Amino acid sequence: xxxxxxxxxxxxxxxxxxxxxxxxxxxxxxxxxxxxxxxxxxxxxxxxxxxxxxxxxxxxxxxxxxxxxxxxxxxxxxxxxxxxxxxxxxxxxxxxxxxxxxxxxxxxxxxxxxxxxxxxxxxxxxxxxxxxxxxxxxxxxxxxxxxxxxxxxxxxxxxxxxxxxxxxxxxxxxxxxxxxxxxxxxxxxxxxxxxxxxxxxxxxxxxxxxxxxxxxxxxxxxxxxxxxxxxxxxxxxxxxxxxxxxxxxxxxxxxxxxxxxxxxxxxxxxxxxxxxxxxxxxxxxxxxxxxxxxxxxxxxxxxxxxxxxxxxxxxx
Amino acid sequence: xxxxxxxxxxxxxxxxxxxxxxxxxxxxxxxxxxxxxxxxxxxxxxxxxxxxxxxxxxxxxxxxxxxxxxxxxxxxxxxxxxxxxxxxxxxxxxxxxxxxxxxxxxxxxxxxxxxxxxxxxxxxxxxxxxxxxxxxxxxxxxxxxxxxxxxxxxxxxxxxxxxxxxxxxxxxxxxxxxxxxxxxxxxxxxxxxxxxxxxxxxxxxxxxxxxxxxxxxxxxxxxxxxxxxxxxxxxxxxxxxxxxxxxxxxxxxxxxxxxxxxxxxxxxxxxxxxxxxxxxxxxxx
Numbered sequence: 001x002x003x004x005x006x007x008x009x010x011x012x013x014x015x016x017x018x019x020x021x022x023x024x025x026x027x028x029x030x031x032x033x034x035x036x037x038x039x040x041x042x043x044x045x046x047x048x049x050x051x052x053x054x055x056x057x058x059x060x061x062x063x064x065x066x067x068x069x070x071x072x073x074x075x076x077x078x079x080x081x082x083x084x085x086x087x088x089x090x091x092x093x094x095x096x097x098x099x100x101x102x103x104x105x106x107x108x109x110x111x112x113x114x115x116x117x118x119x120x121x122x123x124x125x126x127x128x129x130x131x132x133x134x135x136x137x138x139x140x141x142x143x144x145x146x147x148x149x150x151x152x153x154x155x156x157x158x159x160x161x162x163x164x165x166x167x168x169x170x171x172x173x174x175x176x177x178x179x180x181x182x183x184x185x186x187x188x189x190x191x192x193x194x195x196x197x198x199x200x201x202x203x204x205x206x207x208x209x210x211x212x213x214x215x216x217x218x219x220x221x222x223x224x225x226x227x228x229x230x231x232x233x234x235x236x237x238x239x240x241x242x243x244x245x246x247x248x249x250x251x252x253x254x255x256x257x258x259x260x261x262x263x264x265x266x267x268x269x270x271x272x273x274x275x276x277x278x279x280x281x282x283x284x285x286x287x288x289x290x291x292x293x294x295x296x297x298x299x300x301x302x303x304x305x306x307x308x309x310x311x312x313x314x315x316x
Numbered sequence: 317x318x319x320x321x322x323x324x325x326x327x328x329x330x331x332x333x334x335x336x337x338x339x340x341x342x343x344x345x346x347x348x349x350x351x352x353x354x355x356x357x358x359x360x361x362x363x364x365x366x367x368x369x370x371x372x373x374x375x376x377x378x379x380x381x382x383x384x385x386x387x388x389x390x391x392x393x394x395x396x397x398x399x400x401x402x403x404x405x406x407x408x409x410x411x412x413x414x415x416x417x418x419x420x421x422x423x424x425x426x427x428x429x430x431x432x433x434x435x436x437x438x439x440x441x442x443x444x445x446x447x448x449x450x451x452x453x454x455x456x457x458x459x460x461x462x463x464x465x466x467x468x469x470x471x472x473x474x475x476x477x478x479x480x481x482x483x484x485x486x487x488x489x490x491x492x493x494x495x496x497x498x499x500x501x502x503x504x505x506x507x508x509x510x511x512x513x514x515x516x517x518x519x520x521x522x523x524x525x526x527x528x529x530x531x532x533x534x535x536x537x538x539x540x541x542x543x544x545x546x547x548x549x550x551x552x553x554x555x556x557x558x559x560x561x562x563x564x565x566x567x568x569x570x571x572x573x574x575x576x577x578x579x580x581x582x583x584x585x586x587x588x589x590x591x592x593x594x595x596x597x598x599x600x601x
Contacts, residue, residue: 006418007419013406013408013411106402107402111403111404111455114397115415115419116389116420117391311387312370312384
C-alpha cells in the first residue's frame, strides 16, 4: 500500500503543473476578466451618465429577490464547474496519452523498472491519478477560484455601497454546487473510463506517436464501418461507430448532461436550468444504462492489455 | 540456492532473427563478471531477460526466481543500471530518494545521502539540472545504497569523461563490492574494467564463446614479445594474433606449447581486449 501511495505521489510531482496550476490559472483569468469588465463598464458609465446607474444598481441589488440572486449564482457556479470538467478531460487526455509513453521515450522506464514495483501497480496508479487524484485537485482549484471570484465581487459591492453578505454570501449554495462538481467528476470518470483505458493502451503500445494510434484508429474504424454499410448495404445513415464515439465524448466532456437521454425531447437540456441537487440526481439516473456496462467491459480489456504490453515494451 | 544466476538453453527470437542461441551460463556469488561482445551480439538481449524486462525461452533463474514472471519480486534482491542517465529529468534529487525509499525494502536513504554529500549534487536539484556525469553519480549512489545480492550494469559509463569513469569504478569497488555480492558488467571500454573482473564471458552472435575466470584465462593464453631473430620460429607455432610494436612482434598464443615458446621472448599477460579481438577473429576465420 505504501508503494501505491508513493506511485500516486510520483504522478503528483510530475504533473503538479497540469493538475493544480491549470484550474488556478483559469480561476485567475476569470477574475481578471471580471475586474476588467467592471472597470470598463464603470468607465462607460462615468462617461455616459456620470456614474449614476452603477450607484443605482448597487442600491438596487439589495432590493433583489434572494431567490433570483441565488439562481444567478447557481448558474454561474455550475457553468464554471462545467468548464472545469471540460478542461479536466482535456488535461487527462494528454496526461494518459503520455503516461506510459514518455518514460519509454526518455529511457527513464529503465530506472522505474529497476524498483520492485509491478507493471500492474504502475498502470493502475496512472488510472487512479486520472479518475481520483486529478479530479480532487481540480475540485480544490475550483473552490479557490469561486472564493476568489466572490471576494472580488464583495469588494465591488462594497465600493458601490451594497452589503455583500446579504446580497451575495447568504445566497451561495456552496455544498450543492461544489457537491455537484465532485459527483460530476466521478461520473465523468466512469463515462470516460473506456476512453481512459484506450488512451492507456495506446500510450503503452505505441512505438512512435501515441496520439496517432489513439485518435486515428477509432476514426478509421468509424470510416470503414460507414463505407462498408454505404457500399454493401446501400445505407448512408449507418454511423454506428461515430455515434458511439460522439456519445462517449459528450458524456466525458460535459458530465452534467450525462443523465439525459439521447432522444429529441431532451435535446435542449440545459444544465444551468437545474440546481446542483437536481443535476446529481439526473447524472446518477444516467448511470443505469447498458452503454455504461459495455464501456466498463471495454475499459477493463484495454487496461489489461496496457498492463500486458507494459511488461515487455521498454523502448520506443 | 547454488547459483546467483543460472541459464540453461536460453533462446530468444525476434521474428526470424535468433538473438540468443542456447545460452548456458552459471554465475556464483562473489564474482564480478564482465559480459563482453561486439555490437549486436546479444549482450543487452541477455541482460534484459535476466532483469525480467523481456521474455525468453528456456530455463532462466536469477536467485531462483523467474525474472519475467516475477520482476517486481526479483527487484527487491537485485538492482541494475541499464544505460547512462536514465533517471527521469523532471524529478528532484530529494524526490527520487524518497520514492526509492518508499518502494524499495532494502534501500537506505541515509547511506545514499552520505554518498551524495561527497559530490556536488544538492537535494533540491532536479535531474535535468545535473550534468550527465552527475546523473550517473546520483544513480550509482542510489544503487549502492540498495542492499542487493546482484548488481547488473549495462554500459553504465557510456559517454562519461575519463575522470567520472575512473571514479565510478573506484566507488563501486571500494564502497560497494564485497564477497556477498555479485556484479555483472557490460561495457565497450574493456580496458577500464578488466582489472576488477573475476570472470569474463564473451558473447558473439547470440552464443557464449568463452566463459572463464581471469586466472584460467591468463594461464591458458599468453603473449610473447618476439624479436626479429626468433620471428620465423615463433610464427611456426601458429600464434592466434600478431601485432608489431617498436620493431618487435607481439604474438598471442594458446598455452599448449608454452614451454617452448617462452624461450623465444619476453612473456606477458594478454589484455582482455586483445584476447577478445583474437577470439572474435578466430571464430570468424
